[in-house]
Amino acid sequence: MSVIKIFEGRERHIQQKGDDCLPLSCNNDSLAGVVSQRACVYSGARVVLNPLTDALHLVHGPIGCAAYTWDIRGAASSGSDLYRNSFSTDMKELDVVFGGERKLAAALRELADRFHPQAIFVYSTCIVGIIGDDLETICKKAAMELGIPVVPVKSEGFRGNKTDGYKAACNALLELIGTCDYTPKSYYSVNLLGEYNVAGDVWHVRPLFEEMGIDVVATLTGDSRVADIQRAHTAKLNLVQCSGSMTYLAKKMEEKYGIPYRRISFFGLQDMASALRTTAEFFDSQDLKEKAEQIILRETARVMPQIECHRARVSGKKAAIYMGGAAKAVSLVRAFQELGMDVVIIGTQTGDRDDYQKIAYIVKDGTLIIDDANPLELKELLLKQSADLLVAGVKERFLAYKLGIAFCDFNHDRTINFEGFQGMVNFAREVDVTINSPVWQLRVKRQSPINSRSDLTMNTGVEDAIQEPCQG
Amino acid sequence: MPSKNLARVNPCSMCMPMGCVLVFRGIESCMTLFHGSQGCSTYMRLYLAHHFREPVDIASSALSEKGAVYGGAANLKQGLRNVILGYRPKAIGIATTCLAETIGDDVPQIVREFQAEEPLARDVTFIPVSTPSYAASHEVGYRVALKNLVQTMVRKSKPSGRINILVGSIISPEDVRYLKKLLDGWGFGYILLPDISETFDAPLNEHLPRIPAGGTPLDDIRDLASSKATVTIGGVVQEPGAGDFLEKEFEIPHRPLPLPIGLDLCDRLAASLEELTGDPMPEYYERERGRLLDTMVDAHKVVAEARTAVFGDTEMVLGITRLMTELGMRPQIIATGAANRAFAEAALQMVPASRIITGADFSEIAEEIMARDIELMVGPFTGRQTAKKTKIPLLRVGHPNHDRFGASHQLLLGYEGSMHLVECLANALIESKEKGYA
Ligand code: SF4
Ligand code: SF4
Numbered sequence: 056m057s058v059i060k061i062f063e064g065r066e067r068h069i070q071q072k073g074d075d076c077l078p079l080s081c082n083n084d085s086l087a088g089v090v091s092q093r094a095c096v097y098s099g100a101r102v103v104l105n106p107l108t109d110a111l112h113l114v115h116g117p118i119g120c121a122a123y124t125w126d127i128r129g130a131a132s133s134g135s136d137l138y139r140n141s142f143s144t145d146m147k148e149l150d151v152v153f154g155g156e157r158k159l160a161a162a163l164r165e166l167a168d169r170f171h172p173q174a175i176f177v178y179s180t181c182i183v184g185i186i187g188d189d190l191e192t193i194c195k196k197a198a199m200e201l202g203i204p205v206v207p208v209k210s211e212g213f214r215g216n217k218t219d220g221y222k223a224a225c226n227a228l229l230e231l232i233g234t235c236d237y238t239p240k241s242y243y244s245v246n247l248l249g250e251y252n253v254a255g256d257v258w259h260v261r262p263l264f265e266e267m268g269i270d271v272v273a274t275l276t277g278d279s280r281v282a283d284i285q286r287a288h289t290a291k292l293n294l295v296q297c298s299g300s301m302t303y304l305a306k307k308m309e310e311k312y313g314i315p316y317r318r319i320s321f322f323g324l325q326d327m328a329s330a331l332r333t334t335a336e337f338f339d340s341q342d343l344k345e346k347a348e349q350i351i352l353r354e355t356a357r358v359m360p361q362i363e364c365h366r367a368r369v370s371g372k373k374a375a376i377y378m379g380g381a382a383k384a385v386s387l388v389r390a391f392q393e394l395g396m397d398v399v400i401i402g403t404q405t406g407d408r409d410d411y412q413k414i415a416y417i418v419k420d421g422t423l424i425i426d427d428a429n430p431l432e433l434k435e436l437l438l439k440q441s442a443d444l445l446v447a448g449v450k451e452r453f454l455a456y457k458l459g460i461a462f463c464d465f466n467h468d469r470t471i472n473f474e475g476f477q478g479m480v481n482f483a484r485e486v487d488v489t490i491n492s493p494v495w496q497l498r499v500k501r502q503s504p505i506n507s508r509s510d511l512t513m514n515t516g517v518e519d520a521i522q523e524p525c526q527g
Numbered sequence: 528m529p530s531k532n533l534a535r536v537n538p539c540s541m542c543m544p545m546g547c548v549l550v551f552r553g554i555e556s557c558m559t560l561f562h563g564s565q566g567c568s569t570y571m572r573l574y575l576a577h578h579f580r581e582p583v584d585i586a587s588s589a590l591s592e593k594g595a596v597y598g599g600a601a602n603l604k605q606g607l608r609n610v611i612l613g614y615r616p617k618a619i620g621i622a623t624t625c626l627a628e629t630i631g632d633d634v635p636q637i638v639r640e641f642q643a644e645e646p647l648a649r650d651v652t653f654i655p656v657s658t659p660s661y662a663a664s665h666e667v668g669y670r671v672a673l674k675n676l677v678q679t680m681v682r683k684s685k686p687s688g689r690i691n692i693l694v695g696s697i698i699s700p701e702d703v704r705y706l707k708k709l710l711d712g713w714g715f716g717y718i719l720l721p722d723i724s725e726t727f728d729a730p731l732n733e734h735l736p737r738i739p740a741g742g743t744p745l746d747d748i749r750d751l752a753s754s755k756a757t758v759t760i761g762g763v764v765q766e767p768g769a770g771d772f773l774e775k776e777f778e779i780p781h782r783p784l785p786l787p788i789g790l791d792l793c794d795r796l797a798a799s800l801e802e803l804t805g806d807p808m809p810e811y812y813e814r815e816r817g818r819l820l821d822t823m824v825d826a827h828k829v830v831a832e833a834r835t836a837v838f839g840d841t842e843m844v845l846g847i848t849r850l851m852t853e854l855g856m857r858p859q860i861i862a863t864g865a866a867n868r869a870f871a872e873a874a875l876q877m878v879p880a881s882r883i884i885t886g887a888d889f890s891e892i893a894e895e896i897m898a899r900d901i902e903l904m905v906g907p908f909t910g911r912q913t914a915k916k917t918k919i920p921l922l923r924v925g926h927p928n929h930d931r932f933g934a935s936h937q938l939l940l941g942y943e944g945s946m947h948l949v950e951c952l953a954n955a956l957i958e959s960k961e962k963g964y965a
Binding site for chain 2: 062063084085086087088089090091092093094095097098113116117118119120121122123124125127139141142143145146147150161162165166180182184185186212213215216429430431434449450453454456457458459499500
């Protein structure tokens with residue numbers, strides 16, 4: 056039995072925990088015409104690489120692909136602003152017909168001359184994949200000529216989905232890693248993988264490691280410089296946060312440089328604490344373990360009163376989660392437990408079978424699990440599960456609002472820091488102010504003295520104009 | 528003079544399908560589908576959601592490797608089928624992305640096949656538009672979509688005596704509402720197309736329909752050829768479009784007009800409507816005109832000789848520049864992202880001493896700004912980095928605007944919109960002076 060039925064071929068992408076059913080269908084191409092919330096290979100690559108602040112990110116393709124990705128993410132920088140610019144070869148009809156190789160080569164020269172980047176990433180877009188420009192050769196030549204790394208990113212939009220873009224980005228990073236020497240400042244050294252410094256997240260996390268006496272060699276890629284990436288091979292441990300985007304890189308680094316990795320998350324009190332503990336345990340140092348416990352104790356004591364206050368105001372409310380990647384979704388489930396909230400819907404754009412198994416394991420019976428959702432399904436599910444809050448990205452925000460449902464932005468374009476101990480306070484506050492805003496109590500229909508009508512508030516007034524499923 | 532750069536740095540324009548969405552969304556019960564890979568539609572949804580603060584559903588035929596190699600017909604048909612099943616639209620606008628154009632799919636042919644094969648397609652109107660973005664910008668996409676839409680749908684029937692009001696460039700939902708109020712007040716029959724006043728700015732109420740309510744009724748669009756005249760508002764520097772088509776095919780006289788921004792250009796719209804209807808402009812608007820004039824006189828010293836940079840969509844830039852010259856301001860840089868010669872000529876006539884840039888990007892605009900002692904930038908939010916770098920205030924107008932509230936409610940048109948604009952210009956200059964002294 057399917058939970059809701061809107062589109063033929065989507066039934067197996069939605070299931071309810073507790074049902075005895077086939078494994079959730081996932082990790083395949085989006086269905087045409089259903090308005091998937093996914094983006095493309097290029098977007099995945101861009102997410103991973105863009106936070107590299109002193110690199111020049113050149114999009115080889117028509118102008119749109121670059122225009123819509125110009126400075127749209129909240130990854131913050133403590134140094135260069137170069138990554139906030141949008142660079143495009145702006146391919147025209149002639150380039151499509153005769154190939155864009157010459158234009159690309161010339162653009163690389165021109166941009167290196169004008170902006171003096173530490174490295175250039177060249178992203179290929181859909182039409183480049185079709186006309187078959189040889190990025191590899193052009194980049195190699197340009198690197199020799201310009202004396203900086205020029206790295207092709209194979210991100211033709213149609214060749215897979217976001218996950219393939221992550222992989223393309225990781226491959227690009229691998230070309231940089233190991234090209235510079237460095238001796239870590241401490242015996243204990245780590246890289247933070249899958250940490251993008253959205254809204255300055257890493258500035259709340261990195262100091263904790265440093266306080267323990269650990270050298271953070273590189274963050275990949277939040278607030279990092281090309282030089283950081285080049286020396287990343289010198290760290291002793293990789294801590295992998297956004298597993299969807301970076302596990303591939305961690306595995307490759309293990310193969311190539313013998314650096315083991317651990318999966319962690321910096322979001323939520325429990326997860327943040329266990330990230331510190333995992334690290335201390337890895338190095339098997341009593342000193343580190345003690346320091347970790349001290350930090351956890353101190354920070355928890357510091358933030359707990361505020362979190363308790365918000366918790367009292369939100370506990371018992373129902374949350375829906377729709378994320379790009381599964382790791383964050385899982386972290387969110389634990390964070391909502393810390394706030395006493397129930398998760399009633401959980402979904403991702405790009406989760407794979409393992410991810411969904413993990414998700415199914417940690418959520419309660421009755422929770423709906425959805426893969427690669429679309430607006431119509433999200434709407435039905437939000438209403439069916441009477442969610443009080445949706446956590447997702449901007450595309451979903453206005454759907455929630457129109458339904459009278461509170462919303463929390465948990466994507467790359469958010470502007471509030473959510474990681475680390477302080478981040479959890481910010482998150483709790485964000486959830487609290489949106490759920491408990493008086494706007495949800497305002498009347499959707501004015502009460503008229505001459506025309507008696509219901510006094511619907513937003514919360515109760517929501518109804519679906521088209522309830523019945525489509526004929527398939 | 529530096530040679531034109533090869534690479535684009537910080538673009539001042541978007542791609543063609545973006546323009547199509549703004550047309551399709553202004554039609555009753557119409558969904559948009561992009562034929563191409565998934566990313567383009569998701570990016571543009573995101574972009575539009577930021578600007579309008581509304582849910583924006585755009586379907587995609589979600590081409591993958593297979594589709595790219597063997598052609599996208601199967602995906603496109605499945606996509607259309609799912610859009611019909613999921614959204615029950617009366618019309619579907621289909622724009623091609625660069626990928627579909629490059630692999631060379633014949634969309635009109637695929638659509639014809641689909642209509643023949645699929646019973647579900649019977650009552651749906653399909654509007655295919657070819658929009659290879661490597662050929663032109665979002666403004667051209669808008670114009671082409673409008674033209675294709677009209678070409679696809681119009682039918683000749685008996686004269687209705689109405690006037691077609693075509694919105695020739697991208698304006699805000701508030702602008703459209705203003706125009707409708709003006710025309711309603713005048714009291715003649717008209718068809719306004721496209722009408723995004725409700726569809727991109729829906730009131731919050733208890734229903735959330737799958738396709739936003741509002742838009743130009745399909746029957747009205749079919750009936751465009753029965754009208755007695757066409758006015759294209761914001762259609763002077765564009766290549767021939769829907770209005771020209773109606774004139775050529777159905778002998779309906781067409782008047783392309785600039786966007787009514789500033790006293791003179793508003794007067795031109797008023798005069799045109801008076802000529803076409805024989806009825807005078809309602810008294811209410813005469814008083815509004817007087818208030819605009821009053822405001823311009825009040826503000827003239829504050830804004831006098833202010834050196835400005837105006838950028839964005841062609842027609843909007845020309846309108847704002849015109850208002851600035853009426854006020855005694857000194858627009859120094861007039862820029863648009865589109866490659867448009869008519870724009871350059873029109874701008875040159877208005878402000879011969881200014882630097883006029885077509886096909887602009889923000890690296891070029893920034894260079895010019897730094898060379899010219901500019902006091903105020905006026906244009907979309909995409910100028911914000913330049914503003915920050917040069918420490919020049921930016922007055923946000925037009926599309927896109929992602930970082931401030933009110934994009935949907937910004938009124939630029941008519942005597943009233945012009946009056947707001949005068950006040951905003953004056954206030955922006957005052958505030959920047961205050962900050963300078965602080
Ligand atoms: S591929 Fe073309 S249609 Fe798609 S975003 Fe890029 S420029 Fe626009
Ligand atoms: S053209 Fe391809 S790479 Fe560019 S946005 Fe569209 S799907 Fe992504």
